[in-house]
Amino acid sequence: MRTSEELLKIRDLHTGFRIGDAYFDAVDGVSLTLRENEILAIVGESGCGKSTLATSIIGLHDHNKTRVQGEILYKDKNLAKMTEDDFNDIRGLEIGMIFQDPLSALNPLMRIGEQIEEGLIYHTDFNKEKRQARVLELLNQVGIPNPERVARQFPHQLSGGMRQRVIIAIAISCKPKIIIADEPTTALDVTIQAQILDLLIDLQKETGAGIILITHDLGVVAEVADRVAVMYAGQIIELASVEELFANPKHPYTRSLFNSIPQMNSENEKLNVIEGIVPSLMKLPRHGCRFAPRISWVPESAHETEPQLHEISEGHFVRCSCHEHFYFKGEKEDKHHELYANQ
Amino acid sequence: MSFMQINDLKVHYPIRGGFFNRVIDHVYAVDGITMEIERGKAYGLVGESGCGKSTTGKSIIGLEKITSGTIVYEGENVTNRRRDRNSSYNRDIQMIFQDSHSSMNPRKRVQDILAEPIRNFLSLTPQEETKKISELLAIVGMPEDAKLKYPHEFSGGQKQRLGIARAIATNPKLIIADEPVSALDLSVQAQVLNFMKDIQDEYGLSYIFISHDLGVVKHMCDYINIMYKGRFVETGTKQEIYNNPQHIYTKRLLSAIPDGTPIGREERKRERIIVEKNYQQEHAKYFDANGRVFDLVPLTGTHLVAATTSMAQVKEGI
Structure with a gap:
């Protein structure tokens, strides 16, 4: 692992959901640091708060029912205090997200190329030719054969593995510094899972982004992570490098x-x-x-x-x-x- | 000795189209599967999604119409037989479903859910029935008061255990378990797997264990069948499959499984890429012109691999 700068600093984060009149913290005092060039895995069983942690970072929770306290520092900005408008400047451009279910994360009525282009239209001042060139470049980068054809296709025409590649292409379209991958391979077969994980590692090496990988699968963690945080009941209970955690869990x-x-x-x-x-x-x-x-x-x-x-x-x-x-x-x-x- | 033989089982779905909505082609969901089931053994069906493993399970239990082939159960041909509601085949073969939640009627209490197979197959008095239900709950380690609850009041692991309780209510000989733990968390999964092993030892059950998780299959099964495009590409004891995989598809599948340790992951990645390359290059050697898997050729008494006869001879020569 190369020594590198800290990208994201989370300090004593509490994310609570309102049930009745009270807030209950699903993430309860989490402090974490994500560095450049690293894959940080967050592992835990369902209900431990790992996905809530991810949505807090990128602000995808329901603001009426959720309370976020603490600090999520990115480039001296506190993401925990941001408004929806502020977030729009960051999502996609600075922080990309890869979702678990590739079919429901894609718009069924839009062509693949248009969906990848969306982020580019919002965040860059590329003209149309430049954007389309970038779309093809991205599809190529995530290992999709015949990008020109796929760009004109709809999500239902692609297999699960290909859809997940498209999701990854969307996430990296604006070269974000941070990528949050929430169970990126859970819905996929093992052979496809291996390909997607290899792709993630390669992309990370190319771009130097920091990746937060959320998963419940310790096998996946062993294959790709640099550091691992284990969560239980809203708290981090163990944090170590992947070698240390697998050799010497405490x-x-x-x-x-x-x-x-x-x-x-x-x-x-x-x-x-x-x-x-x-x-x-x-x-x-x-x-x-x-x-x-x-x-x-x-x-x-x-x-x-x-x-x-x-x-x-x-x-x-x-x-x-x-x-x-x-x-x-x-x-x-x-x-x-x-x-x-x-x- | 095997008590059940499945011979050249095929399930084809017609694809309709054209002017008069005629059958223009078929989907070969299951295309010629042969298995023998012995008492007290567990058989794994492993493959990627869409390879036909669930269809195989469903057609064995009678939820899917069999196109051709036979299932012989204790000397009796039971293929597509319009069976009595209380025939012995229906009683002896039971199924555990992947999504235990949707496999239970949400408007019935646990006691009624469990009573259903009992009422169908065992003629018990109401007192005996109550006693039997309590016994079943005790076997799966659930408290007595669970009887009066509804399915939604239980967690995923508990519901899966209720699904197992329902499956074993009639003292079956064979349980077809279709991805029984893939929706569960690791610690709950361990609980359900331990439990399935316990009842297997206790009652001499056989399992057909359908899963895409090779770790789970290896833990549970004596024999493993690797499936691809509706056909077996390789079958054998688990040692044979894991220690001496012969078919390129099996190798590819095994190389894709995470090893559970970060040590040596760079080499594993390199190896994976080599295997994948071989898979693309030697595809023609292992599949015929239509992409169909070849027929199985025996390597040893239990280890069979899909190959052309000439290839098998070459392998024996080595």
Whole structure:
């Protein structure tokens, strides 16, 4: 990884949704930095707030029902305080977004070429020929064969993988500094997924943009990410470089997740199951370690009362101290006794 | 010994068009599949979307009309047979659907959803039925009071477990699971997979496990069938498929799966590109002029690969 400048700085971000009269924070105190030339993956299960984090950055949430507090600093501007008009100058030009479902993200009544052109019309002063040349260049860049023909086609005439390539072409049309990719390959087959991920890496190397990759798939993370933030219940619970996280996961949640992946060589072993369920937004425990109810066998004294992120080695942050005392149920029974004996 | 044989199964859909809306062509959704199902074994059907794996599952259970081929169940030909509502085939073959939410009637309580197969196939008294429902809920690890709730009151994993409870209510011999965990989160997925394995061991169930996730299939299945364009390109035990893939399509599929570790990802990417290039170049060797997959040729007793006979001989020579 090249050393590089910080592109985006998020400081203590809270994004809450209004339910009844009260706001409930789906993103609860997230601080993150995105650098140039890096792919930062945000991983977590459904409902952990990872997509809410993405929509907060690019301002795509419903303003009437959402409250964004904290700072999202981009070029000394606080995106969290921006109005819709201000956002229009940034979306597409400075920050591009790749959506999960390529069919619903494209307008079914517009030709592919026109849809890619839209951003160029809004953000650049290119004339028509220049724009069309750029459209073909983009289609070529994302690996679409026969760009002239595809530019005249409609979304339904393309396969899922091709549509996702078009979405990527739209996202990079104005050479944004930041690209947010929200589950870009979830709707695709594995062979297509591999192609799209390779494309993302290549584009990132060419343009030097910073990419925020939101996914629930740890396999995808291992293939493309430089740094990884693991989210649980609205908070980042672990943050590390991809090598460090996969070699040395610390937080009980991260370790539990790794143990529940069906491994290629885990055939007849039992998969690890995380006890309990992800609490719903309204029932989130706002104090103490949020993962504590799901590892009930770890004594309460192991958790901090207000868990903080601790840097345990360079660039590797873990929330709460419970990871020091964590063990999987069934292993290390003696450690359990030892802990209780010390109390 | 196998209790079910599927022979050269074909499902073709007509494409209509032209002046009198005549049949002008067919979609070969499933085009000649042969399988044998043994007791207590799990069979994986793997392939990309649109390869016909779900259609295969549906045609076996009778949700899709079979164009040609036979299904023989315990010595009896059950292909497209207009079966009694309570025939033994309907009772013994059950299905778990991908989207458990839409597979349950939202206006019925859990107890009525689970009672449906029981009422159809087992003649129990109301007391016995209540007891059976409680047992089923206990098997899938759900509390007793779940009975009185509606499907929307459960989370995705719980609903999938209810779907499993419904499938095992009649003590089936074979369960066709169509992407049973692909809509679930990782930790919930683990729960459902563990559970499916447990009941398999306990009741000697067979599974036909339809999935696009090779990691899950490897975890669950004894035999794996790789499907492409309605045909098997390679079948074998999971060791044979994973350690010794022969068909270019299998190789391509395996190289595309994320390895779960960041170490060596650059090499994997390079390898992927080589495999992809080979796939494009040697396409003609593995598929006939119409892009159809060749017939299967045995390499070992269990490992079959689609190839021309001459190619198979060459391979045996090596």
